[in-house]
């Protein structure tokens with residue numbers, strides 16, 4: 001169990017990149033979601049002990065890893081956002097290099113990990129010629145060398161094609177069956193059916209943390225569907241929080257976030273996870289507007 005207590009990170013005089021975040025993370029996959037600049041990377045860096053909180057505590061199994069970073073470092077696998085491979089090394093040599101750095105002496109483990117990330121057929125190829133997805137998978141393999149209890153992956157699917165994304169999702173959810181996996185993304189479809197828990201960040205704050213089902217459950221009765229004539233679309237949708245507008249022969253079908261019936265004839269509809277999160281973000285924005 002990883003526990004964050006009132007964690008704050010201030011850059012310079014007044015950039016509160018992470019603002020009083022408290023969070024409990026059990027094992028399984030947790031996805032950190034938020035817009036660019038929400039504070040996801042900063043939070044992950046503090047958990048990975050490569051950035052120090054300005055204040056607050058981060059505990060791994062009760063041990064304060066800000067005070068005792070080695071308690072995390074010996075149990076951590078980390079794939080940073082800007083992870084790069086060494087182009088002159090083959091995949092196998094790259095793994096051997098990191099195995100030596102991490103004091104891992106079992107050559108069979110390297111083979112097993114290359115199989116796990118489906119790179120065993122490419123073990124003797126130079127990583128320079130790998131696709132983005134293959135490089136990310138090699139990054140995961142090196143992160144798993146020391147059999148970490150905690151795996152942190154920053155934006156794992158950035159720049160990957162759909163097939164690579166799918167493979168990556170599968171791999172991370174498998175790892176999450178046994179480990180604590182924390183990943184960040186701003187692409188909701190990437191964590192659908194994969195993350196057991198979503199932590200939503202906005203402007204440094206943790207605004208919600210729950211299971212995907214709970215987010216969807218809460219958004220029920222707040223997402224509406226209605227078809228309007230094409231010529232009335234702009235007038236009718238003005239001022240509404242339109243989640244999706246699909247044009248077809250009979251008009252435009254709108255999916256709208258609203259706490260009550262937004263337009264005559266609108267019917268409540270089952271929200272997708274992405275819509276549920278958008279509804280949540282809208283709710284946050286409304287609360288901020290009210291507070292201003």
Ligand SMILES: Nc1ncnc2c1ncn2[C@@H]1O[C@H](COP(=O)(O)OP(=O)(O)OP(=O)(O)O)[C@@H](O)[C@H]1O
Pocket residue numbers: 011012015016017034035036037038039040041042043186
């Ligand atoms: N080293 C730094 N010095 C100053 N400000 C920083 C630094 N790193 C991040 N920030 C600022 O902190 C805030 C949070 O940034 P962070 O990278 O943690 O967000 P993020 O959610 O990971 O964004 P992205 O999805 O773009 O990676 C931003 O306003 C960013 O500009």
